[in-house]
Amino acid sequence: MLIDALWRNCVLHDVFGSTGFLGRYLVSKLGKVGTQVVTPYRDEDEARHLKLMGDLGQIVRMEWDMRDEQSIAECLRHSDTVYNLVGRDYPTKNFNYEDVHIAGPERIARIAAENGVSRFIQVSHLNADVNSPSKFYATKAEGENRVRDIFPNATFIRPSAMYGAEDKFLNNMAIWSIWWKLNNAETTVRPVHVLDVAQALSNLLNLPKVSGVVNLPGPSTLTYQYLLDLVSSVTLRPPSKAPTLPKNVAEAIASVGKTVWWPALSPDEVARRFINDSEVAGDWSTVGMAEPSEIEDHAITYLRRYRSSANYVRPVEFPPRPVLTASAE
Template sequence: MAGERVTVFGGTGFLGRRVVRRLAGEGWRVRVAAQHPAVPDGADPTRTEPVRADIRQEREVAEALEGADAAVNVVSLYVEQGSTTFQAIHVDGAARVARRAREAGVARLAHVSGIGSDPDAGSPYVAARGRSELAVRDAFPGANLLRPSVLFGPDDAFLRNLAAITRLPVVPLFGRGRTRLQPVYVGDVATAFARLLGDPGTAGRTHELGGGAVYTYREILELILAHQGRRRPLLPVPFAAWRTLAALAGLLPDPPLTTDQVALMATDNVVTPGAATFTDLGMEPAALAERLGECLPA
């Protein structure tokens, strides 16, 4: 909303940068809160203010929220390192942002989670995401929860990693490659944040955000191979073998594969029937095939 202030925690990340640009473009005064704050490329510098904020630090979170009308938390962690754990970031950090936002009199809060988030999941990452939803709603009952499927866009890790895999002489599949995914364009998710914050009537709702088409993992690899003009055999690899590889990779300082990633690839990641979606926000999301050319060089 024009003239109102919003604090975006994680505003320098892959999704956060798009959220900042979108909100600033719609007239919000945006506070970009991050450990290493900066104004994202393409964002209106007259409407953006970088501030240092680590969501593990009470004082920094409170200061970042001073005078804010709304707040967004898009901080994410995919690999645990030392004390930087899923619990510290996704649960305790998210709860801290929500509690401090309520105490500061912030009117709206939007929190990113993910499709399939479940506090009882076997995957520590997925379980932490599920606990984060409970913690946020407990501290700020009117918060919006946004559950995107796997994000894609220019320079994203998802497509970049798959493109690297397709350069191998033989492309390994997770199982038989039948896991269903609904990749969602990062710009569409940023727009969803803006629409929710701009409409007070959506307070307290949860939206599952999937792209315009569902693909199997095999179909996504085939799309990328066709886009890059490559031909490669696709080799089914049992999930048991992937779990063993991930466990061994976990011994490395910066593992290229984690057991959580393997667990995610063993389960369909698509919008739940009956869930509120982009349609409820008056949006028609792009499908991966429609945006592939702008996200991945041929």
């Protein structure tokens, strides 16, 4: 009872998906603000680093399961704001896209509403569309609809592909460039820095309630070919000579890859390599921010590790940006 009384007097925020790529940066931002943050986790080892992101007792780690409603209720029953960052790039035998992007957000939103949570912030994707050929994008959009039915004034954050220290974007391009050459590497993308997105999410707490969709794309539209050239220029490795695989061949290889235990490329990720990022305007001013930073401003920070010792401190010369004249989709 004493703990309940103390928590009722605190400003408390809940970050589902706190152990993920974006989640750790959001928790760090919230910790600096001074609020108390609940960080639900599935694996204790994946949550240990979060404890250092706030003062003693500020970061509250709690074990949860997406299918266990009682554990969800225990995590959020004292919260003022709930962030849901839970997502899945590829389906697994235990959790498919529908489980993570539709049923999960709907369950969390329903339990949050039952416990009097006043603000719900759902992280989606810039390309969320119920009619998308990608199940990832389609289920992201359907998840938004389910949350909206429960929280009509919810905030839906739609970032584009994010890059950063632990990303699956620049790092994968440096290691597995063949998978980024699909569609002749002509697909366009609007990469955004993960720290910019985390700051935008943190800013929402100090702004009047923002309802509806907030699009957070990067400042520039780039092709995968330009990004591959950028990675090559920063790592000082020669451009990959890997062939461009036909879509059906890539899908067949990805289907076989599903049999391994580690996260390999899925057929849906192959489909996404052929879908251009939406050209919808960014809503950065809505979250109190100017234009986000360009990818060239941070590329060396995240790609220097791939240089040889002889080239470690050499300056960077970026390739010229191409002029986009037509849709690659």
